[in-house]
Amino acid sequence: MLGAIVGMLGFSVLAGLLVTVMVTPALAVTGLTASTSIKVFEDLPSYIEIGQQGERTRIFAKQGGQDVQIATIFDQNREQVGWDQVSQYAKDALTSGEDRRFYEHGGVDVQSVVRAAIGNLSSGGIESGASTLTMQLVKNIFIQQCYQDGDSEEQTMGDCIEAAQEQSFDRKLREMRLAIQMEKKYSKDEILLAYLNIAGFGGTTYGIEAAAQRYYNTTAANLTIAQAASLIGIVQEPGARNLAVPENYPANQQRRDQILTRMLEDEKITQEEYDAAIATPVDATTVVVNDPKSGCLYAHDYAKFWCDYVQRVLKLDPSLSMLGEVGAERDQNLRLGGYDIYTSLNLDLQTVAQDTVQRRAPNTETRMPLGAASTSMEVGTGWIVTMAENKIYDNTPAAETDPTRSSVNFNTDFDYGGSGGFQTGSTFKPLTLLAWLKAGHGLNEVVDGTRKLRQQSAFTNSCNGGYGGAPWDIKNDSGTGRMSVLNATIDSVNNAFIEMALKLDMCDISKIGNSLGIHSANGDPIHDEVPSFMLGLGNDNVAPLTMAAAYATIANNGTYCAPRAITRIVSPAGEELGEQPLQCRPSEIDAEVAAAGMYAMERAFNGYGADPNDGTPMFGKTGSTTKFHQTWVMGSSTKVTTATWVGNIKGQTPTTRFGYAQTRHQVARPILAAINDVYGGDALPKPPQRLMTGNSITVPDGLLGLSPEAAQRAIEAADLAFELAGEIDSDQPAGTVAATDPAPGTGVSAGTTIRVSISNGAQVKVPDVVSGNPSPRSARTALEASGFTNISEACVVQEPHERVVSVNPAPGTPVSKDTPLVLGVGKPNC
Structure with a gap:
């Protein structure tokens, strides 16, 4: 009984306040004076806006030169519509069913407040809240704000929603105050439309348009009378009356019929229309449920991993400042959604890439944890055009027990896809090559590629003070002996590159790698704590996208451009927000060093397994780790760079054991051919002579x-x-x-x-027996003294007569002692 008295007193106070505010003639439901009523009411918050509600974000890619939608992302399945996009039946069903005096009151229905007070007195609690549509809209706006804000240090989202729906006099009073102010700011039609767009219709379905699509496969504009009444029948109790499950059909039909009766009473429909609508069953013959497909699991079959990557870029990339600061502001905006996100993915090329990867590196392989990935990006722009892997995207718990499925994107860093990266093998060798060239050495310089035991302390590293540890011995997979640096690159001779590194500062090698954007998939810079890092055998596990960006830097004449995916963002209001910015910077190599590097790697790539041999000038490098645990192919034209990896997702099973050591070539070749067919490529630049000879x-x-x-x-x-x-x-x-x-x-x-x-x-120089023109006898004696035995004379018309004027071979010529020597003796005639 005490609760009923409090309820009566509370609503009596509210009624008195409202009567006072609305300048109703002296009506005293309580002992509160008019001045006190006004003071209490005016002190409540009075500002609220309808604002933008959460909507679907759509993601697009390119196919056949056109933008095509590949995914829909939403926390709330809502598509906001305008006044003319909603059936009049839905508008009438809402006012008849929820607020019959909507177009008469000023936000609060005083009659309903008084009636609610009496009802609550008899029940002993708050059972009737006298809420108008405007008040319900206010409550829904507060609930939506909870969704948009998410969890915070102050309160969780759940606590926020609970507070927004709390059955209390304070909340009711606040809603009334804000409803009155809202009616002053917005027209009735604006408020009604806002309610239709914000209301929940069960699960994640919000707004009349999404509800029409989900339950009837139609639009809000085309709803029939029966359909409109059924949808409006959901809003009071979405959980019990939504049409997603047949069990709710009877409850929905009961409420629908009540609304239809009110519409008839309010003369919103004719008797004939009523009879037809009331005779329409709510069952499987009339309900057409289309479950909303949100998230990357339901994205385009060839773009699920891409969808996941794009979502992470939207969330984490600081350059997308148009979406707000990374963190709470960005998260709130993305939860609100409603964006159209256009991306650089080329679905035509992506189809080739994904089909090839999954065919050549089957995800059904059970003998080893086989993984494969390939990604391609444009040179000079950073636009990513393909991103494929051999797994089927699945971010549900089912993927944990199904080896064909995964949510880990092998192409990206951990933050952008969950991968830890992979050892790169000899695809790291160009770092040493570029450092060699930058130091002024040449491709034709010769190094010793013979396998040797080397002390780690022999390597210089000015970054960390040098190395210690056990002697380092590594074998060559091919080649040995002395060879030019060019041939060492072509044959990928380990020990030749080690000899090159011994003549360099290892710090310079790691600096070049870092400047090309190379980093571990966990975000760390290159680990140069051991010399083996320069052969890709150290502690650097790198993502294919990172390697693609590094080689694209070489193709771009030494200018690094960060990978990017978002070509255009359109706001929920239709405003063009721009693209993911182009972020380029000089690397540690200049255009001439890059040209010499390309010259060497062109010869390393041409004619080998991944070369499509289609006439497009290309350069690249293969890489493999010990026992081919991880294998790579890097291939680039002047237009597009592609990184392909095949190997162990975890563990160290030799890929040779099951015939996958050369699969990288089989994956890369058709992808490169398809890309070249679209992009082509220019002739590679020629290196300067100084970087040939050094x-x-x-x-x-x-x-x-x-x-x-x-x-x-x-x-x-x-x-x-x-x-x-x-x-x-x-x-x-x-x-x-x-x-x-x-x-x-x-x-x-x-x-x-x-x-x-x-x-x-065995040789003696012919003595000078010509100077001074000695006699033939004296000359012969001198020659014999030097050991010559085959001496003859020949007549030469020349003065002085009877003197030696020549000897053949000439003086100073090294010859053997039995070489015939001919003395030329001067004569007046011969």
Whole structure:
């Protein structure tokens, strides 16, 4: 009884306040004075706006040059419509069913307040709230604000919604105050339409348009009388009366029929219309349920992982400032939704990529945890055009027990898809190559690719002070011995690249990698704590998209452009908000270094497994880790760069064991061919000569006559290679250097092999028996003294007569002692 008295007193106070505010003649339901009533009421909040409600966000991709929708994302399935887009039957059903005096009161129906007070007195609690449509709209706006704000430090979303629906006099009074102010700001039609757009119709379905689509496969504009009444019948009790489940049909029909009766009483419909509508059953013959498809699980079959990536970009990318600051503001705006998001994905190319990946690396493979991914991005723009993997997208718990399914995007960093990345193998070697070129070395310089045991302390790293640890020994998969850097790149010779790194600062190698955008999938920069990082065998697990951006930097002449996906954003109000900004910056390599790198990698790529051989100039690099646990192919034209990975999702099962070691080529080739067919490509730039030859080194002078050991020290000190070429006849002392190839004083590339010939002492220089024109006898004596035995004379018409005027071979010529020598003797005639 006490509760009834309080209820009577509370609503009596409300009635008195409202009567006072509305300047109704002196009516005292309580002892409250008019001035007190006005003061209490005026102190309540009075500002509220209808505002934008949560809607569907749509995601688009390109297909055949046209924008096509690939996904719908929403927290609330709502599509806001205008006044002319709603059937008059729905408007009439709402006013007749929920607020018959809607067009008469000023936001609060005083008659209903008094009647509610009497009803609550008899019940002992708050059972009737006398809510008008305007008051219900106010309550729904508060509830929607809870959805938009989400959980906060102050309160959870659930607590917020509970407070907005609390059955209390304070809430009722607030709703009344705001309803009155709303009626002053908005027209009746605006309020009615706002209610139709905001009301809940069961589950995640909100608004009359989404309800019409979900339950009747029609639009709000085309609702029949029976359909309109059934939908309005849901709003009081969405859980019990929505049409998603047949169990609710009887309750819905009962409420529908009540609304239809009121519409007839209010003369909104004729008797004939009433009879037809009331005879329409609410059952499977009239209800056509279309369950709303929200989220990436229901996206286009070829764009589910892309949808997931785009959602994460929208949430996390700071450059999308038009969506608000990353964090609470961004999250709220995205929950509100209503955006149209246009993306760079090319569905035609994506279809080729996904079909190829899933065909060549089947997700049904059970002998090993086989994964595969391929992603392509435009050079110079950063636009991602394909993103495919071999798994079927599934973000439900069912994926945990189904090896064919996953929600992890193998192409991206952890924050953008959940992947931890993969070891890159020899696709990291270009970092050393580029550092080599940047240091002024050339592609024709020669290094020793022989397998050797090397001390880690021999490597320089000015970033972290150097290395320690056990000696490092790594085998070559192909090639050995001395070779040019160009050939070392073509054959991917491990030890040749290690020799290159020994002549560089490892810090410079990691700096180049970082400047190309390379980082671990967890966001860390390149880990250069061990020398093996430069062969992609260290602690860096990298995403394919990251590697694509790195190689695209080389193709872009050394300018890095971050990958991007969002080509256009349209706000819920239809405003063009722009695109994901182009973010480019110079890297540590210039255009000439990039050109030389492309020159080498063009020869490493052409004619090999992934090359589509379609005439498009391309460069690239393969990579594999120990026992082919992870395998890669990088391929790029001047237009598009593609990264392809095939390997272990987890663990270290050799892909060779099950025939997948070369699958990367089978995946990459048709994808590259399809891309080249669309984009083509320009000729790759030519490198400058200085980066072909590198730092020119002169073969040392003074080598002739040195011992082989002394000559070797002099040659190697000049950063050249020494090689014995055997003995030759020479006038140099036996056992000393007789000749070099190239000769002393010649300019060559660093590392060039100098072939050294050793004298056998079998030659003597022809003495000078011409100077002074000695007699033939004196000349013969001098030659014999030098060991020559085959000496003859020949007549030469020349003065002085009877004197030696020439010798053949000429003086100073090294010849063997049995070489025929001819003395030319001057005569007046012959």
